[in-house]
Amino acid sequence: MIVVMKVGTPEVEIERVSSELGTWGLTPEKIVGKHKVVLGLVGETADLDPLQMQEISPWVEQVLRVEQPFKRASRDYRHGEASDVVVSTPNGAITFGENHPLVVVAGPCSVENEEMIIETARRVKAAGAHFLRGGAYKPRTSPYAFQGHGESALNLLAAAREATGLGIITELMDSPELDVVAEFADVIQIGARNMQNFSLLKKVGAQEKPVLLKRGMAATIEDWLMAAEYILAAGNPNVILCERGIRTFDRQYARNTLDLSAIPVLRTLTHLPIMIDPSHGTGKSEYVPAMAMASIAAGADSLMIEVHPNPKKALSDGPQSLTPERFDRLMQEMSVIGKAVGRWPEPAVVLA
Template sequence: MIAQELNLWIESVLLIEYPFKRASLEYLGGEYSEIIVSTPNGIVPIGKNHPTVVVAGPCSVENKTMIVETAKQIKASGAKFLRGGAYKPRTSPYAFQGYGESALELLSIAKQETGLGIITEVMDAGDLDKIKEVADIIQIGARNMQNFSLLRKVGSQDKPILLKRGIAATINEWLMAAEYILAAGNPNVILCERGIRTFDTKYTRNTLDLSVIPVLRSLTHLPIMVDPSHGTGKADYVPAMATAAVAAGTDSLMIEVHPNPAKALSDGIQSLTPVKFNNLMHKIFVIDQTIHKLA
């Protein structure tokens, strides 16, 4: 009798073998999700069946002139989003931590002057409301990938979330972190590979795991981003890894760009100049067009 009554209300039962239920590719019946972001310049879709979306900008917001001019230059090269840290998680407590709320104001000015979408990181749930006023996509950094209370908090609001892979996280751990956000009610999660820690740190900052792109394609419907700047830690290696990521099928890229990397307050060594970024964008466009024509 009870079973008969339940049949009136249950349309179907979906058995998903993975622990990450909502993040699983099976959850959408094998279809890939897309995230639609509304920016002042218009709608930007991010997902498997769309052109590669490029996010660019400095590690940290330093001053108005720098962030506005950088935004104008990356927009002219084809970037859709400006990245810039207002709050910076640093290994050393004595390193530059970002300018906080004043940096958010500068990001807002850059957004108004260029129409670019904004991506910036939240480190503390107490800062979420003021970050939401400026950011179009909210970043959870590698160090906070398993900050479960913060994941629940960002999952309870509707701004898209960029979830960076932890520096020593397995793919399962990464997808389970995404599950926290999805389970809290926010379906708009982008997974960002930014390099993992391995035994060799002499020549690169991290080991960029490009094999994760096809692996994620087989496991999850969520869009994929690759950050070759943090993944290699050296500007000279960024173009090769960025183009390789596009060839491997990433949905989006995050690339650090600074007008004068030698004087950057943080991560200048891995930042491209605007000229080098523009050259890279031409290569990305050619590969992206080729990949989508062959698909």
């Protein structure tokens, strides 16, 4: 349930209404929009009468029920307004959100060595990327595949950030690594395999770093949004949703089925920013550019693209990684679509 306050409501009245609602056994969460303040009500609201609640104050414009099971993630919870996730980086604050320029995240699947990660970081930064992605801890289908270098790789990501000013996005696999990952990462990624690891979601929800939540390989959109709800309910409002392809019956030609229809569907259901990962979504580098451009046209807020200086020698996911040269060209190609839909950062990217 949400309480929509009228435009211009004095702050003292918002505080008074919040206090009174607290005496009803509810926890009001203040949401400041562009024009209005909304109070999201957490607690037992099923038996409350919205018309009676409107009598609390002449400054209450409307009291509405949030019908979706994902309450805080629902777009209705913010009275239809999109939310922004602002991330501080050495190059300045970067905002993920519907009303902001496209944010590009690029880098290798895993951190292999210092030379490789710093070289890749410099190349993707020169092409116009805002964040470096790279796995320190890698969940792999086979126990014999490369699992990542762990904490030492986090130090290499820090060195790459120092060299380039890029923000860092890296995956958290298990609760014991949370503190060390949060120390190095600007955004903590929860991978597809952990999307419904509810104890882990509660833990990242209880800390302050923004969270990138990837869609599970067989998850419905409601499953995904309910997973986001765990993070939001634990107190962290800074969640970015990432579509990375789902498992369907046809895996002969592409690794996964990239669900681009999720973009308009999510836009109607949730206020959270939307990222698309065409690298995992297709599994083949030759398909990544087309899906990246289609994602921008469909309304994505961000893209995550795998880039490796030598994909044939990559320790993980080489077949879906672009070379730096191909990423340079893709950024130029994407700028055409991005400018057409009003989502490309200005001034235009100039390659080093």
